[in-house]
Amino acid sequence: MRGYPKHLNTRADYEYVRTHFPKEMWKEDFEALIATEKEWYNIGEVEGIGVEDDTHKVVIDEKGKKKYQYEYKMNPNAKIHKLRYTKEEIEAILKYGKE
Template identity: 35%
Template structure:
């Protein structure tokens, strides 16, 4: 295993045989990304469109996308499903089989689980719940928050540049911490405007 030079690694893998060939003849570091890519085999399929949220489902495998046009709002309900054209499905493999091959070759179980979770395969798909809320009050609060945030960041940025010019690393570190706090506060306040 892993006896062919990296320079001869194929530029494209099309068939199951191609995937098995690289796995058996090249170093794991070369084929890991290609085999990991096989794990991503889901897609969003549109189920229905409506001019109201009534009767549309939003849960771990369903999402609603809102569109705004001069005619008004419309909503599309989608379901997270296996993609029949994904290579893993065309090859007749399962995610568990691909994961096991990667783990046997030395991949990290934790990294794989984190990767799949991020893509929505290990746990519920997390997408923002669409609310039937187009209130001008919420939009005004968000705009005010954006302006306040931009002003705070601009002031800190100027202070940071000044500290950098004077090679004052202590001040730079303090400003970085303040920026992180402002980001967290902004996220919390912005989320609060959406909940109302």
């Protein structure tokens, strides 16, 4: 393989770039795995005020007539899970690099 790959698809790809390239090149790719671990999910229509905190929000539709409750939770289809990394593992890699 020549140069940094355009796409990282497997855990082996991530380990390859981590081993063979400087941290400045692969750091963003590993950070992106953590960033996409959770997503906002619509859990239903809400009457009243709903719940708003770090993991909940209320969204009003375009017409301003309906309110929907959203919850920020784990995305089971996130790439971090498909590659079988944990958030703690990625954080350790980012902290310590190639070790």
